[in-house]
Amino acid sequence: MKRVVCFGEIMVRFNPKGYLRFVQAVEFEASYAGGEANVAVSLANFGVNAAYVTKVPAHEIGQCAVNELRRFGVDTSGVLRGGERLGAYYVEKGASQRASKVIYDRSHSAIAEVKPGEFDWDTLLTGADWFHFTGITPALSDNCALVCREALEAAKRRGVRVSCDLNYRKKLWSREKAGEVMAGLMPLVEVCIANEEDAADVFGIRAEGTDIEKGELSREGYISVARQLTSRFGFKKVAITLRGSISASDNNWSGMLYDGGSTAVFAPSYAVRIVDRVGGGDSFGAALIYAQLEGWENQRAINFAVAASCLKHTVEHDFNLMSLAEVEALAGGNTSGRVQR
Amino acid sequence: MKRVVCFGEIMVRFNPKGYLRFVQAVEFEASYAGGEANVAVSLANFGVNAAYVTKVPAHEIGQCAVNELRRFGVDTSGVLRGGERLGAYYVEKGASQRASKVIYDRSHSAIAEVKPGEFDWDTLLTGADWFHFTGITPALSDNCALVCREALEAAKRRGVRVSCDLNYRKKLWSREKAGEVMAGLMPLVEVCIANEEDAADVFGIRAEGTDIEKGELSREGYISVARQLTSRFGFKKVAITLRGSISASDNNWSGMLYDGGSTAVFAPSYAVRIVDRVGGGDSFGAALIYAQLEGWENQRAINFAVAASCLKHTVEHDFNLMSLAEVEALAGGNTSGRVQR
């Protein structure tokens, strides 16, 4: 069984029930989420030996986050306890023309205040085949960026393959800061994952012919972006999710995978009725990593990753709770949603 | 008031709330359902004197099932008490490309372990105009198949008209066993109800030009199936539901009715946004029986049956809780869903 180590934050996520707005809520669903934690859980659901490295406060709410990871089989032996608070975020689900809203309450979290040297990366990465992080983690604090570097260097020393999802969050840092920090880390990354905006936001690399608000996608534009990323940072592969936002209820969803060649492979596009789209990109990343671990060729890999993340949009909360068999059924062409009984 | 006797199982149905997956559920909605029970309730909602014959354990959960039937006016005086357990089934609602899932936990139920002779069919059918069962009941156990035969023979003795919904369930029996048992019962049946797969599954009778996974329907194919069924078993009428599965959220829904002639009548097709599609076929059967009891001509009958079952897809849980007036309004062409106030 392959072992993947993911590193980042885990937060408590609060969302009103159903389509209630924040100002209507007298109770919130509480789940636990984080860009890299979402990847770890999805990989565990595929049968991978997934481990999560983070730091949570030594109180019950911190324990809840750990328990939720354990519940899905993620190895939490590398989780540190301490610090002041567990990050939180609030999500209000949109519908039709009303967009979803995210309010972060994650500053001063235990992981944001971690210091270099707290994690023993050589031990944590022993036996690991893959290391994954996203652009959110170095955005949490300067120290978090330093800890990412520690991890990447240990991964390099140990021959652990590395993926990074650019995941630009404008509420966490400026484009300038992001570009500078991420540019320093990218040379240690093998597989780069991004959505249609990240490359522009972080590195100023643009896909021609794309108007994100209108959801218009140009295949050539995306290949151009992937090629630029590759030539600048030496990635072996670049995977990009392609979202066509019709409304908060309906999206078209696809993705492409580029490996440095003259062209790229694109997955079929799915018309998705959205249950919960948060974590969609993370589920794409997890499935793409799975495909790399399995050594699948590019078309199979991107088809699997897009099918997995298509299905994530039908699952409440951040985690992608789809099994390998379920994703493969969809990737294999069964889109009818017929009841099995 | 016409009297219809239905015979089969009633189970407790557990489903997570909303679109939660099984592994996310810390509570389940509990309702009570069963192929023939669903028919009885729908008929009672149309104002028919509907009776349900089954056996449930002599404990509170068994009583819950009886209470739920009584709540909608079904006569439960023919329900036996005893046996070990009430069958259960779990439903996870699908969305978009994620299919709904059904997990049966119905073996060893009180009704599955009933023995021939436990029901006094001549008494139970006194005053009845119609008897209904489905292919699920003989699939429960060899004894259940024998009890079905007892009921059919009593119905024949008493001139009670009989309908059967083929309702093949691959988790309950093999195609071979189903074909053999059902072939023995069909000659006692007047009206046969089926979906687009049942005739092939049970009797190997196929509709040319239909690819169920893709939801493509051929009118001629269905007529061909109905004609073959009729010529083999002597049904007076064959009704078939036509489901076009676009996704777990959206289906096209229609049906046809064949009476042995050279052609058949088809209902208009509805594009349905699904709330809960379990029980859709049963609601079609109930409405079709209602139309037969009323002596409606075929086009009116199939239009009513398809309208009724279209509406069932918008109702949570298995029972079709639509009134006669509501179904007739839709069958009459009011599809706009405007608020009445």
Add this chain to the structure above:
Amino acid sequence: MKRVVCFGEIMVRFNPKGYLRFVQAVEFEASYAGGEANVAVSLANFGVNAAYVTKVPAHEIGQCAVNELRRFGVDTSGVLRGGERLGAYYVEKGASQRASKVIYDRSHSAIAEVKPGEFDWDTLLTGADWFHFTGITPALSDNCALVCREALEAAKRRGVRVSCDLNYRKKLWSREKAGEVMAGLMPLVEVCIANEEDAADVFGIRAEGTDIEKGELSREGYISVARQLTSRFGFKKVAITLRGSISASDNNWSGMLYDGGSTAVFAPSYAVRIVDRVGGGDSFGAALIYAQLEGWENQRAINFAVAASCLKHTVEHDFNLMSLAEVEALAGGNTSGRVQR
């Protein structure tokens, strides 16, 4: 800050959760609503100094209604206490081909039994820029109609501008009675708001080429209706909502505004996935009033009003809990529903 005074009923609204039918409900969501109360809350959410005038019983359920208004910043200092009961209404949410249902239980309410002279309109309208009521209030009782007249006359005396939403409710009064009473009040109204049926129901004024059940709309027909209303009653402006009911789940939604000229302005049409459409018309009225208070030109006004009411369809319960910024974003063309984070 502009001040708007609204007058009418506030009721407790009971609806089953999600898509449950009335007969399935063992609990009801309780919110508080009323045509004019909905307008007041929406205006308060836009930052207007909105006041509500009504009468509620001097018990806790009456207090709940007041509290809900206060929660959104509505001034309730003009609410009288007394009378026998708080009106109630029950809503069952429709889906797909199943229409929503409304059951009124509002007769004998405190406000329906108010007597002329109970409200001191000159005080209540001090400092007000606008007065708003709907055709529901005079329909509650003859005395309510008299009190409306008191309010309109005081508004005239004090130079307060007046809007009325025709809002015909056939469960409250006959077309004849409505026409007679409303015709007496209209000359005191500056801005008339209506849906595609109201003008016909109340005044027998018809839009040619419109078949409401089929949701077909003719621009010329609506202009014709607005012109007739204007010439009969002397309105400065007539605003009409244009609803295309595809089903209970999907509507097309737009509106027009006419100011007595040779033509009218129409807003873009939105394809709406409905969360809750009750209160949609009220949210349109509130936004239209806001635009008048701001002195916006007609196209901007109708675009704003239609965007606001489009968004209302995505909010549970009657109140339109959208901020000015959110409405302006949609009116400005951002329809993609992308998450902001």
Add this chain to the structure above:
Amino acid sequence: MKRVVCFGEIMVRFNPKGYLRFVQAVEFEASYAGGEANVAVSLANFGVNAAYVTKVPAHEIGQCAVNELRRFGVDTSGVLRGGERLGAYYVEKGASQRASKVIYDRSHSAIAEVKPGEFDWDTLLTGADWFHFTGITPALSDNCALVCREALEAAKRRGVRVSCDLNYRKKLWSREKAGEVMAGLMPLVEVCIANEEDAADVFGIRAEGTDIEKGELSREGYISVARQLTSRFGFKKVAITLRGSISASDNNWSGMLYDGGSTAVFAPSYAVRIVDRVGGGDSFGAALIYAQLEGWENQRAINFAVAASCLKHTVEHDFNLMSLAEVEALAGGNTSGRVQR
């Protein structure tokens, strides 16, 4: 199987969840209740053929009330449809020193506006062994009082035994009116049921030595009240519930039964931790009627009635959902509440 006909109102009961106050509630549990309906359901749970006579509006909320009666096996064939509204009442559960609150919203209900002659009592009482009503029903309206008289006279004609629970409700009528109307009906009653206040409120008959607020009970005082009632109206038996209110959470509960002799029998007293005390008196009445139908001697009868109503205090909502076996176990002395498994 004995048949008991009960007559009165059935209302929708709304209560906030748990111990929430009205002003905190955004949802209400909806159940269906009424003094005599509660008796009918309890008798059905004991296996009696119980029928309920009332009138409900011809809409879905009215149907919900009927469904809830049917669910527990009550015969609802005598329920009329029509009238304007279903009565409602709101209950806020108290705790410790905070008392429970009841807000009635029952005026103008269908049953309150029934007219003499609407019910065909001779048919409704065919086959009946017992007729039961309470002092609430004649309090609803003058017409209701007249209809009670119709029922009592028909009962007398047909030899049906009659019980009445005085059930004085000060929010429905004055003591004077109650005394006058009830005094006219009592001569037709065989068994009178009351709580410790009713005799004083309705007829000015007082139990010496009792201070209700303090919950002090004097056996001699109650016997004195029962003797006075008996001598004034000719009752065969008078049963009185004895409640010692320690707080809203804890009550002592007992009862006595007097049959005209020189003394009375008293049941053991139970210290009750209250789950829901509404309907406690009705459950006492139902059990007492059951004991009369069975011909039990007085001590057994009062012990059974007090045990039944003790258990009611542990059941949510008005209905006493205890089986005969469960009540007999407690009446037989098993008070330990040990789990059976």
Add this chain to the structure above:
Amino acid sequence: MKRVVCFGEIMVRFNPKGYLRFVQAVEFEASYAGGEANVAVSLANFGVNAAYVTKVPAHEIGQCAVNELRRFGVDTSGVLRGGERLGAYYVEKGASQRASKVIYDRSHSAIAEVKPGEFDWDTLLTGADWFHFTGITPALSDNCALVCREALEAAKRRGVRVSCDLNYRKKLWSREKAGEVMAGLMPLVEVCIANEEDAADVFGIRAEGTDIEKGELSREGYISVARQLTSRFGFKKVAITLRGSISASDNNWSGMLYDGGSTAVFAPSYAVRIVDRVGGGDSFGAALIYAQLEGWENQRAINFAVAASCLKHTVEHDFNLMSLAEVEALAGGNTSGRVQR
């Protein structure tokens, strides 16, 4: 109507439903609370013109806190917007031998990071009769302590009477720091409110003969504490709550009031079945302030304050949602919790 201004934090409070432990919760009830906010709401429920001064972030969760205050009629015109986060706290309700747990997540809140000069106290206190704060507010940050001083000095300038609840929170500051800061503020306070531990924790002043864990109380000890506080800081009155903790489910509850004389008045003690004890002390403070505003004599004042806070223990969440009439009924001796109907 008297006007009271309260100053402090308002947080979102998260608690699992019922008696669930944190690690079992998948949803949290969300309410809004804070020591001084609780006082403001209770005063508003008594009919006082209560205003709340605080600072919340300019996002929807901050708005929720404001809305909840408005809902109960608190004047929120003095609430500033800005800062990073709304403080939060988590409560797990205890039962029997299991204690309740509180986890604070309030550091870095908008109010904790307020700076001197942000509030214009002279304007905020215009028209005020009373100013209230607690020892929690100066504990939030050094700046908060400075802002408290600003407020107290403005109150002194304007002749506004001042109360302070010592409310020591060991998770916020050390005893040493608390003692030093509070000692500097106390000379500006007229009425001091405390529980049985605060005086010892903050000022090292001890009640002889009291063992808090065992809940043993000595009247003389409390008088001694009050006398020491008075002589040290010059308070006009000292009020102390007396809690006897039998378990997390049952407490005895009383209080005393001392005015500098040779003795003190004590209220009756209540045996309370606890629904939610958080906010109990705040409800005592609010009622005591009310009594001072009304000029009630000491025995009436302490009886009212203890009755109010006794009732708070029966109300979910922090706010004391009891009316003046309800508190006066209990203070007047009605403890039986009988239903009023």
Add this chain to the structure above:
Amino acid sequence: MKRVVCFGEIMVRFNPKGYLRFVQAVEFEASYAGGEANVAVSLANFGVNAAYVTKVPAHEIGQCAVNELRRFGVDTSGVLRGGERLGAYYVEKGASQRASKVIYDRSHSAIAEVKPGEFDWDTLLTGADWFHFTGITPALSDNCALVCREALEAAKRRGVRVSCDLNYRKKLWSREKAGEVMAGLMPLVEVCIANEEDAADVFGIRAEGTDIEKGELSREGYISVARQLTSRFGFKKVAITLRGSISASDNNWSGMLYDGGSTAVFAPSYAVRIVDRVGGGDSFGAALIYAQLEGWENQRAINFAVAASCLKHTVEHDFNLMSLAEVEALAGGNTSGRVQR
């Protein structure tokens, strides 16, 4: 870290919310439980390396059971997949004089149908310090009894200490069968755990002077039972829980531990307000095992075990979710339930 292996069933547990009766429930809380699983989770919560051995069906509901164990840190690597169904049981919570009810639906479960040889006990017990089972597991089926023997013999081979909780369940087997089977297993057991009825039910060994229904306990009687058990089977220690059932809401709870000497140690008795008493005995067993692993002397051991199980009665569902620190605080004498903040 010590390692404990527990073996038995894990079921889905369904209970209505709060105090609702089965017949009122439209939803059930779903948790996962089993006598030995409860022990494993409690040990994991104390920080022990606890493993659970069982068999569950290879479907999602089976996975839910595994996930719930993982969530609390239990090692589930020894769980087999297969078989037909996951056992279920229904619990209705009692209150006051109404007893809780348990309905088993566990026959034909995957573990009940396991065959000897399916588990590789030598591997499963590698590194284990302790093995625990209860009398429920051999009661499931003859094969389960054989598998218990396999496990016990492997434990003996490997020097793993063994405990058994007699846990007689009359719904699973007769006293005669239980006595015969258990007598064959007991010689391999070191520590025997029982409640006050088990020894009599299984082995006919009686405590003089105890009347379970009345909750009267005699210390001498219990010592006599423990002595008889010890002399018959050679246990090193016998631990007995002592429950005094006042009602379904209130119990007195204590326990004793006997080690073959002339006397025994008894823990203090706790008066418990019950939240959920199911699993109380299992939590006692887990804590007793913990004390043995730690080598605590008898008085400390029994005090800890009784404190742990006292606290379990305040936790919803079967698992005892109390930490070591929490139990030690209570065992150390802190019973006041004061809030910590």
